[in-house]
Amino acid sequence: MLELNAKGKTAPTGDLVKDTSEATFMTDVIEASGSVPVIVDFWAPWCGPCRTLGPALEKAVTEAGGKVRMVKINVDENQAIAAQLRIQSIPTVYAFFQGQPVDGFQGAIGPTDIKRFVDNLAAMAGPTEEEASLAEAVEAAETMLAEGAVVDAAQTFAAIIAEDNRNAAAYGGFARAHVALKDFDQAEAILNGVPAEIADAPEVEAARAALSLALQAEKTGPLNELHAKVAADPGDHQARFDLATALHAAGKTEAAVDELLELFRRDRDWNEGAARTQLFTIFDALKPQDPVALKGRRRLSSMMFA
Numbered sequence: 001m002l003e004l005n006a007k008g009k010t011a012p013t014g015d016l017v018k019d020t021s022e023a024t025f026m027t028d029v030i031e032a033s034g035s036v037p038v039i040v041d042f043w044a045p046w047c048g049p050c051r052t053l054g055p056a057l058e059k060a061v062t063e064a065g066g067k068v069r070m071v072k073i074n075v076d077e078n079q080a081i082a083a084q085l086r087i088q089s090i091p092t093v094y095a096f097f098q099g100q101p102v103d104g105f106q107g108a109i110g111p112t113d114i115k116r117f118v119d120n121l122a123a124m125a126g127p128t129e130e131e132a133s134l135a136e137a138v139e140a141a142e143t144m145l146a147e148g149a150v151v152d153a154a155q156t157f158a159a160i161i162a163e164d165n166r167n168a169a170a171y172g173g174f175a176r177a178h179v180a181l182k183d184f185d186q187a188e189a190i191l192n193g194v195p196a197e198i199a200d201a202p203e204v205e206a207a208r209a210a211l212s213l214a215l216q217a218e219k220t221g222p223l224n225e226l227h228a229k230v231a232a233d234p235g236d237h238q239a240r241f242d243l244a245t246a247l248h249a250a251g252k253t254e255a256a257v258d259e260l261l262e263l264f265r266r267d268r269d270w271n272e273g274a275a276r277t278q279l280f281t282i283f284d285a286l287k288p289q290d291p292v293a294l295k296g297r298r299r300l301s302s303m304m305f306a
Contacts, residue, residue, distance in 0.1 A: 017058050020071040022081045028071050033096040037121040039070040042082060042092045049108035050091045056111060057093070060118040065130075067122035095121050134160055138169045145173065150180045166195055172203030179207070179214045187211050202288070209285035217249030230259075237263055237270045241278070248282060257282060257296040264303060276300070 020028040020040075029038050041057055043050035054072065061070045075082040075090060085094065094104040095117075103121065137160050144153035157174035160167055171194050178187035188211060194204050220226065226243040229236055240263045248256035257279065264275040279300055286293040 016061050016066065016068075017070045017072070020073055022078050025073075025081055029096055030099050032069060033100075034098055036066070036125045037068050037095055037097040037102065039068060039118070039121070040094045040096065041070060041072045042075050042085075042087050042090050042094075043072060044074060044076050044090055047090050053091045053093075053108045053114075056114050057118070060114050064118055064122045066128055067125045068118055093117075097121070097124050130163075134164055134167060134170075138167070138173065141170075141173055145177055145180065150177050153177045154181070166198055168194075168198040168201035168203045171198070172201070172207040175204075175207035176210050179210050182214070184211060184215060184218075206285050206287075209281045212281055213245065213248055213285060216245045220246040220249075223247070223250060235266070237267060241271070241274060244278065253282065253286070254292045257292060261296070261299055261303070264300065268303075276304075 018028065029040055032038050039057065039061065041050075041054055043054055057070060061068050073081065075087060089106055091108060092104070092106045094101050096102065102124070103117065105117070109117070137156060141153045141156035141160070144150075144156065154174060154177035157170045157177060160170035161174060164170070171190065175187045175190040178184070178190060187207070191204065191208055191211065198204060220242040223243070223246050226239060226246055229239040230243050233239070240259055244256040244259035244263070247253075247259065260275045260279045260282070263270065264279070268276065279296060283293045283297060
């Protein structure tokens, strides 16, 4: 088992948001922005919009988990720095990264725009040390899963989720590990428990596709019997579809894709386009750059638009 040393992502608010002054501006903003973007909120106690914008910015910065920091400058008490930066109205917000201003806005903005502003800044900083550690753990768990150490992989994915319950890759891997264990009820429960904000993430969708294919495979017959049925009657579309499903369950993904493409070639409208739908389910269960998916998509497209 891989040990995870990363701590929870969300740093205490006090570490991320502070008041600053002309005397500490260089330290708190210019020098601090050498490692992470720093948002500077110019405000005053008498400014109504400032009282709304400030807390909303603080919340977004806190949720960014240490990838962005924020300082607040009371312009009444720090008129020299406000004049130097040509602050003509408040609220005014500047963002600095590596000692330079990189973004900013004037006036109050809504929650969606605030989140976009902070997310864009967070992206400049790249992954935190904690995120990099968790990404390495996900990669290790994926290797375990690919090599057949399914229980260890499941335990590692679970540990990652305990550290970061918004990690889509870990949820997807955790569900796929239970699919590999044929514990389909638990896989479904994991997918149903994915937080709403990452429910449509590609890694989660891939796990849903893998579960769907595995459940279908449970209803097919043995591979040798299905091969014999298709050989005896190449026009038996249901047998070919079942053969493709069983091949995928046996880990023969490329062969499954070949059978579905042949079915699509013979009758693209059979069973309301079931071959095409199943192909896309298989492609969704694979990584986007998987050679089987790339080749299969090209072949399907050439048939569709021939």
